[in-house]
Amino acid sequence: MTDAASQPPRPVSPPAAPARKSLLVEDARTKRRNAAERRFRAYGVIAIAIAMAALMFLLFTIFRDGSSAFFQTYARIPVAIEAEVVDPAGNRDPAEMQKVLTMGYGKLLENSLAAYVEQNGIEVEGLGDRDLSSFFSSQARADLRDAVLANPDLVGSVVEVPAMTSSRVDGMFKGRVTRESAAIDAKTSVAQYDLAMGLQERGDLRTQFNWDFITSTDSSDNRPEAAGLGVAILGSFYMMLIVLVLALPIGVAASIYLEEFAPKNRLTDAIEVNISNLAAVPSIVFGILGLAAFINFMGLPRSAPIVGGLVLTLMTLPTIIISTRAALKAVPPSIRDAALGVGASRMQTMFHHVLPLAMPGILTGTILGLAQALGETAPLLLIGMVAFVTTYPSAPPEGFFEPASALPVQVFNWTQRADPAFFERASGAIIVLLVFLLAMNLLAITLRRKFERRW
Amino acid sequence: MPPFWIMIAVLALATAGFLLGRSRSIRMVEGNTRVLHSRPTYHGWNVVLFTAIPALLLLAVARFLEGPGWLMWAALALALAGLAFSLSRVAPEFRARDAVERIVRGILIVCSLIAIATTVGIVLSLVFESARFFQMYPWQDFFFGTEWTPSFGGGSRLGMLPLLWGTLYISFIALLVAVPIGLYAAIYMSEYATPRVRSVVKPAIEVLAGIPTIVYGLFALVTVGPLLRDWIAQPLGLGNSGSSVMTAGLVMGMMLIPFVSSLSDDIINAVPQSLRDGSLALGSTPSETIRQVVVPAALPGIVGAVLLAASRAIGETMIVVLGAGAMARMDLNPFEAMTTITVKIVGQLTGDNDFASPETLVAFALGLTLFVMTLGLNVLALYIVRKYREQYE
Numbered sequence: 135m136t137d138a139a140s141q142p143p144r145p146v147s148p149p150a151a152p153a154r155k156s157l158l159v160e161d162a163r164t165k166r167r168n169a170a171e172r173r174f175r176a177y178g179v180i181a182i183a184i185a186m187a188a189l190m191f192l193l194f195t196i197f198r199d200g201s202s203a204f205f206q207t208y209a210r211i212p213v214a215i216e217a218e219v220v221d222p223a224g225n226r227d228p229a230e231m232q233k234v235l236t237m238g239y240g241k242l243l244e245n246s247l248a249a250y251v252e253q254n255g256i257e258v259e260g261l262g263d264r265d266l267s268s269f270f271s272s273q274a275r276a277d278l279r280d281a282v283l284a285n286p287d288l289v290g291s292v293v294e295v296p297a298m299t300s301s302r303v304d305g306m307f308k309g310r311v312t313r314e315s316a317a318i319d320a321k322t323s324v325a326q327y328d329l330a331m332g333l334q335e336r337g338d339l340r341t342q343f344n345w346d347f348i349t350s351t352d353s354s355d356n357r358p359e360a361a362g363l364g365v366a367i368l369g370s371f372y373m374m375l376i377v378l379v380l381a382l383p384i385g386v387a388a389s390i391y392l393e394e395f396a397p398k399n400r401l402t403d404a405i406e407v408n409i410s411n412l413a414a415v416p417s418i419v420f421g422i423l424g425l426a427a428f429i430n431f432m433g434l435p436r437s438a439p440i441v442g443g444l445v446l447t448l449m450t451l452p453t454i455i456i457s458t459r460a461a462l463k464a465v466p467p468s469i470r471d472a473a474l475g476v477g478a479s480r481m482q483t484m485f486h487h488v489l490p491l492a493m494p495g496i497l498t499g500t501i502l503g504l505a506q507a508l509g510e511t512a513p514l515l516l517i518g519m520v521a522f523v524t525t526y527p528s529a530p531p532e533g534f535f536e537p538a539s540a541l542p543v544q545v546f547n548w549t550q551r552a553d554p555a556f557f558e559r560a561s562g563a564i565i566v567l568l569v570f571l572l573a574m575n576l577l578a579i580t581l582r583r584k585f586e587r588r589w
Numbered sequence: 590m591p592p593f594w595i596m597i598a599v600l601a602l603a604t605a606g607f608l609l610g611r612s613r614s615i616r617m618v619e620g621n622t623r624v625l626h627s628r629p630t631y632h633g634w635n636v637v638l639f640t641a642i643p644a645l646l647l648l649a650v651a652r653f654l655e656g657p658g659w660l661m662w663a664a665l666a667l668a669l670a671g672l673a674f675s676l677s678r679v680a681p682e683f684r685a686r687d688a689v690e691r692i693v694r695g696i697l698i699v700c701s702l703i704a705i706a707t708t709v710g711i712v713l714s715l716v717f718e719s720a721r722f723f724q725m726y727p728w729q730d731f732f733f734g735t736e737w738t739p740s741f742g743g744g745s746r747l748g749m750l751p752l753l754w755g756t757l758y759i760s761f762i763a764l765l766v767a768v769p770i771g772l773y774a775a776i777y778m779s780e781y782a783t784p785r786v787r788s789v790v791k792p793a794i795e796v797l798a799g800i801p802t803i804v805y806g807l808f809a810l811v812t813v814g815p816l817l818r819d820w821i822a823q824p825l826g827l828g829n830s831g832s833s834v835m836t837a838g839l840v841m842g843m844m845l846i847p848f849v850s851s852l853s854d855d856i857i858n859a860v861p862q863s864l865r866d867g868s869l870a871l872g873s874t875p876s877e878t879i880r881q882v883v884v885p886a887a888l889p890g891i892v893g894a895v896l897l898a899a900s901r902a903i904g905e906t907m908i909v910v911l912g913a914g915a916m917a918r919m920d921l922n923p924f925e926a927m928t929t930i931t932v933k934i935v936g937q938l939t940g941d942n943d944f945a946s947p948e949t950l951v952a953f954a955l956g957l958t959l960f961v962m963t964l965g966l967n968v969l970a971l972y973i974v975r976k977y978r979e980q981y982e
Binding site: 167168170171173174175177178179180181182184185186188189191192195196199383384385387388389390391392395396402404405408409410411412414415416417418419420421422423425426427430431448451452455479481505506508509510511512515516518520531532542545546549557560561564567568571575 | 593686690693694696697698700701702703704705707708710711714715717718769770771772773774776777778780781790793794796797799800801802803804805806807808810811812843846847850874875876877879880897900901903904905906907910911931934935938939944952953956959960963964967968971
């Protein structure tokens with residue numbers, strides 16, 4: 135006998151009959167599950183919306199802050215080139231005139247501005263000498279001096295050249311400096327603000343497109359209005375040239391070997407693991423490598439495009455190798471078989487048949503790698519690309535060894551300066567950088583579209 | 590003559606060599622190229638390789654190691670010798686193709702060894718300079734010190750812990766932002782979105798990954814930092830610093846969204862449809878299927894993606910340089926400025942440095958720490974992703 139038998143039999147209740155309901159009526163549980171479903175979907179939509187909104191906000195603020203860097207305010211007032219100031223010797227000899235420093239030309243601009251104020255009857259309360267002298271950028275004096283030295287006939291005449299205003303005056307027309315903030319700022323004043331507005335009313339203060347921002351060199355701390363990107367663009371271009379010339383052939387050669395010829399052994403395994411790891415090494419570590427290996431050990435010059443180019447080459451190589459191998463893998467084996475079948479050697483198969491077919495894919499990967507290298511900043515900081523460079527490097531190959539800047543580093547450089555006008559410049563430089571990147575990405579996409587094929 | 594012109598001369602010799610070698614091989618068989626073992630082009634290439642490679646190598650050595658001036662001329666002589674030697678070898682039965690292919694293969698191998706050389710270079714430079722640092726500064730104080738006060742006058746305290754704390758704290762906040770957003774975005778894109786929506790949203794999110802980090806850095810410095818300070822930190826009395834852990838973390842999280850979403854998207858797509866169909870057939874709603882079947886199946890891959898994002902966060906430099914400040918401290922308040930390993934590497938190595946002082950060399954020890962940390966995370970992530978991939982193949 136078992137224990138179970140001793141127990142009274144349990145009454146078996148029939149299963150509760152489900153309430154008969156229409157399928158079309160949701161019960162509480164279904165409702166809950168459907169609500170969960172809707173919530174879950176909404177989370178996905180919200181996540182995507184946040185990501186997109188963040189992207190839009192980022193781009194919007196950069197363009198809002200930076201687009202004004204492409205414009206610059208210039209004053210067009212008659213400037214009297216007084217002979218006694220610029221040519222004290224009175225013989226119009228450029229060599230003698232060289233002795234007059236730019237400060238002297240500042241005096242000319244000041245006097246002319248004061249005369250202009252008087253002539254046009256602009257009434258400004260408390261207009262002092264300082265307001266007049268800091269009205270123009272020190273760049274304007276230098277420009278005027280260059281113009282006079284280049285053409286001594288100007289001496290004694292009255293010329294009307296566009297004179298670059300200082301960053302504060304410029305800021306008044308870009309909304310950065312208001313009448314209220316001008317009162318607090320030690321570098322400007324309400325009088326200067328009123329003066330600028332007075333000039334604008336007469337149409338003699340105009341904001342125009344600023345080519346100098348793209349072509350001229352960096353400038354010192356106290357004249358942000360004159361700072362330009364020329365050296366940075368040239369330096370970035372040199373580095374990209376080096377990366378292209380080194381990384382593309384080396385990367386393609388390495389991928390060909392690993393994909394087509396390498397025996398499967400410890401060494402090639404090690405190389406493969408290495409490459410995938412190198413792709414994920416933080417970029418600043420490449421900067422440390424560049425500093426230790428190229429500058430301290432090999433003695434290459436600091437701040438030179440050659441070192442930046444080499445560091446970026448090492449950084450870009452894994453990207454190029456990975457995309458090239460993918461492109462080679464995508465070429466169907468039938469192509470190889472056919473080439474080998476008619477008697478081509480493996481090397482001939484590779485270089486005459488597989489490589490040309492893989493080339494579009496390789497180029498796309500290379501362009502994307504270059505785009506990544508173009509925006510890289512951290513490793514360049516370590517090899518001294520932050521140097522203040524005011525002369526253009528010469529043409530390659532000598533130019534590779536001369537100090538230069540690079541676009542992203544120039545941005546960083548400007549963010550480290552105190553004057554708020556440099557933030558505008560930094561955002562403007564970022565717009566230039568993004569335009570280059572956009573162009574490269576469009577090129578890569580076009581290439582991919584054009585050569586895309588299915589086998 | 591500068592090395593550049595010698596290089597041009599060598600290349601010109603090589604070009605001439607190509608034409609000479611080619612025509613010589615054709616002349617030797619009087620135009621009947623079928624008699625040749627290798628096609629005339631290979632004879633040409635053979636001459637090119639013999640002329641250019643040894644000469645260019647010597648030139649590179651002379652240029653970079655600053656050898657004596659006559660080495661440059663020796664390079665030119667070497668090119669001429671190579672030209673003469675290889676031209677003399679042209680003969681109908683000479684296996685030029687095999688010779689060329691052997692050399693090309695050698696070049697290919699050398700190119701792929703550059704990856705190893707780079708790693709070796711990184712490790713050597715980090716280890717050597719770190720060793721010099723540890724000779725001057727006790728390693729216990731570096732790894733376990735809680736104070737970071739470098740002063741180039743001497744008497745600095747170079748404890749790594751505050752930097753490590755800042756790094757991990759910022760990375761944590763970044764992942765807190767990036768993982769949920771990236772993951773939900775990936776789930777929506779791979780499970781719910783129509784192809785048209787997907788073809789717009791996926792590349793748009795990937796744009797975030799293509800933007801240089803200096804752009805995010807400036808965004809953090811100029812926009813996000815002041816915004817957080819004025820709207821959150823100051824009203825709540827949590828501090829009034831524009832640069833903060835929160836600023837850098839939020840912006841970095843934004844940058845990391847595409848890393849999480851793209852990788853997770855690929856991995857979720859790789860989950861076989863049969864699993865979904867089975868779950869749906871049992872009466873699960875799509876969201877139940879995703880939560881209870883698809884995500885668990887994809888989990889190792891997702892973890893791998895998160896680890897890769899974490900290693901990026903730890904090594905990220907420009908966002909923290911501009912967004913997080915330079916104060917080394919260990920604090921829990923996310924609205925305080927803190928600093929990270931990468932910020933201090935930049936800080937110690939920019940400017941005029943004296944490479945004999947511990948204040949400069951500490952950057953290499955920090956770099957080594959960073960390298961080991963990220964390498965560990967990457968290896969772990971790759972291992973997890975690979976292990977997962979084997980399940981459905």
